[in-house]
Amino acid sequence: MGQYFKISAPRLRRALGNGGKLRAMLFGGTAKALVHVLAVPIEPQPPSSSSSPDPTLVPTEPKYTPPAIDVVTSGPAKDPPTVVHSRPGKRQANDEAPSQRVKKLETTASRALDKGVKASFLLTFPSLPPELHELIFAHLDSIEDLICLSVTSRYFWVIGYKHIQQYYTSLLGRWAGHNIICIGDYVDAGDYPPHLFSAEEEQELNQMKVGFDGSCLDSSAGSDTSADAQPLTLYDLAIEPIGTIEEVVDLYQTSTRTLHSCMRRCRSSKRLSDFKHPELVMRNSTYFPPSQTWILRNLTTHEIVLPTAVALRPEYINGPFIRGLGFGEVVMARTCWTSDYGVAMSCGADICRGVWAGHRFDITTLSRHDEESKGEEWTDVSEDVSREIAHIWECEDGPDWREIIHNTISALEQGDDSNGCVLDD
Template sequence: MGQYWMVVNLDKSQTFGGWGKLGEFLFSFPKCLETSIRAQPKFPDCDAIVRPLKPGELIRKPRRSIPGLRVPQTAAPSSRVTALVNLPADIIGEIYSHLYLLLDVLCLSVTCQVLWEIGRPYIYCLIATIATSSDSWTGDRILCVGDYLQNKDIPENVLTPEERVELTDDEESTLYDYPFHKVEGKEFNMNDMWFKGRGDDRYDLMFYDRGLSAARHHFLAYTPPPPPLPVDPTVLRNLSRRQYVRESALLELKAKYAEVKSHRGEGILQNVGFGEVLMTRICLSSNPSASMLYDGPIHRGAWAGDRFDIVSSSECFEDTTWSDVSEEVLKDLEEIWRSEYRHALVVPKVYS
């Protein structure tokens, strides 16, 4: 039947799910692993996401009014709002601290100008927390575990003593069997987070009935920009061992095989990135079954369970304690790819 594999994050108890046999996905590898460890740009400050108050400003919307969103200076606020805003600031802050959903915080904040100013930091905090922690595996312990892995074959450095008891307590189950939480590995989308934690459609109806949709787009029309293209080449860093692989070295290897095509007509290394590089070093199993032509010890990855990120090369080269292992790592990757695409590397003889 063959061995099945899945990439797991030990620190977050997460996985991208089972991807099947190693030889079936390694050569058409999804980019979610590489994306998950790539350093993200600095998150904008509060004013860039949640608009600051402009005294006396009113929202103008063509269709539906937004009750209580802005109180004109000539209008008298309701007694309930007056009683609330007259409370000490620490008491109002205590109320906000018990609101865990972005929609709830917004509903309270748009009732008047005073609460909007008080609520802005709480709105920002929720957005920043969700946006910056949604899918990042930067600095976490990662490995690709095979379902033939026996607990006795897990290296000592992979699990803490507490994890070894929790994850491998049952002698009949393996690390592959542990119920890791499945994540999709998609990029952060602000429009998906408004009802995070809600399992009830009535909140979606309430959102529009109260006219808060206009408030959301007026004050919070913010979409995180795509990560800027790095000025310097990037490096894949192994934070546990203080080693790195240079993107420039990977590009040189890809250029070497630029003219070699697979049976599908594409370059055999055309789509290879740091995700594939990492996968050749983090697999862990007791059995070498990988459904690949390569017969090397890929199932005992030297980096299994280590911590990683992808950053600008300038952040690495300035520190002399880091060591460049590009040649060693890419030599292994080249051997794996040459084994898989050996038919494409054979030049047919020409007979006269």
């Protein structure tokens, strides 16, 4: 069958996708998912008044008119109303019994009171202090609740849209600053890249075993370890049930699906127009502006890689996303780790013990890096990385490897692949 690899954040016990053969992953686009989990988003600016919902669509005040009901208050007792009795006679079959009339009156009064409470809430809620509104928005866990409340008025739109943006920001760059490794399933127990774990952590991991069902067993804690239990390896941390799969978020699909969920809550088709705002449909360019220069950083070694050293053409660069060959391929190629060098690749055994295996990374803007790294020493390794990547691709695809990538990109551009990883917006 051959050796399988998975891209993993071992400390998080998370992995990308289902893995596969190293060459298929590296040359087939799997590595591009790394950009989505390593790129640190830039939170967009709050909406201006011009981007607020149309005032004709979203009222500034609730349109609900409270029903005219009497409110019972304490005070002097009043005389009961005069009851006029009709001429006594035989009760008809369709006449209501007194108890039924009383029950109907109680039900009507209860419904009217409920409407009055709702009306009172709708009139009181907007008049609360802004600080309370901020707290209420901050405590809404559901993105659908956030959106539905935000579109009720221009005032709530300004408050709520900020929280909507924060929600989508939280879905991005989840592996930034964490240790990354592309681990092979032939790795030996106890074979760890340097500096990934402390000596104490390695000792603890070496005492772990994996049961026949894949569950983790701690032999040092007196767990019932069966005879067929195997020592824990780094690969076990990347697969279920010990590890979990990290879902790569497609902003456009996720936000569109969320918007449709909100629209299904509408009881009236007239309210559907409240959700027709382009600001509620998110794209990569919303959080990763292509006007900025984005760089790959190795936070462990204080090294940076510029996009121009990786991209085959400048026009392939679109923020942190680079068509064809990008930052994801660089990280994957340099973080591979296995004890068995049989990977069916022509580039040699060096790729099996990556120089960056287990290091911490992020992808950020050059301006943000310059601001954060004042007084720190960083090394630009763009040329070294460019030569290494060229060597790997030439070994596998020959001297015309660049032309092969150009042709692949052209074919994708002509096809309907706007949501693919290669053509990130």
